[in-house]
Amino acid sequence: MSQRYIAFEEQMNKTKRINRQMVRIRKKILDNWYLRCDPLLFSFSVKITNAQKRWGSCGPRGTLNFSWRLIMMPVEVIDYLIVHELVHIGQPDHSRLFWTKVRCILPDYKEREKCLKQNDRLLTL
Ligand SMILES: [Zn+2]
Numbered sequence: 001m002s003q004r005y006i007a008f009e010e011q012m013n014k015t016k017r018i019n020r021q022m023v024r025i026r027k028k029i030l031d032n033w034y035l036r037c038d039p040l041l042f043s044f045s046v047k048i049t050n051a052q053k054r055w056g057s058c059g060p061r062g063t064l065n066f067s068w069r070l071i072m073m074p075v076e077v078i079d080y081l082i083v084h085e086l087v088h089i090g091q092p093d094h095s096r097l098f099w100t101k102v103r104c105i106l107p108d109y110k111e112r113e114k115c116l117k118q119n120d121r122l123l124t125l
Contacts, residue, residue, distance in 0.1 A: 014071045015048050018078065022046055022064075025082050025105075044089055052123050055116060056081045058088035072122050073115070080112035 044062035051057070051067040058064055064085045070078055083105050091098040102109050 011048075011068065014068060018048065018066060018070070018082075019046060021075070021078060022082055025079060025086065044086070055123065056085045058085045058092070062089050064089075067123065069123055069125060072125075073119065077112050077115045080106055080109055081116065083109070084113075 044064055047063060047065045048068050049065045051065065052069075054067065055070050055073075056064065056066045064082075066081065066085070070081060073081075083102060087098060087101045087105075091101060099109075106112065
């Protein structure tokens, strides 16, 4: 098996893992009364990107982008970023309401966010 094929397989497995987490967290969010009335949350798509400047982002039509480098982070931190971007679908800014929604789903989000920021240098790998 070629190195390139092995790398591709690894990438696919990482993508599948993130998608499984997305489904789990999405359910958690939909169960949450804060966000239940937000129709935009019912449709979104996910892209795994090669972004080197940010771990994730949310496009205008509910496209959530995640750098594949996120896979180097602990699962708790990946969960945080997924929640962060999902909440952006209904709340595009970083207002107080945005952070209230994030906190509602992940009360310890600050710790998780800290870990992400401390590892920003991994984005340039
Ligand atoms: Zn944000």
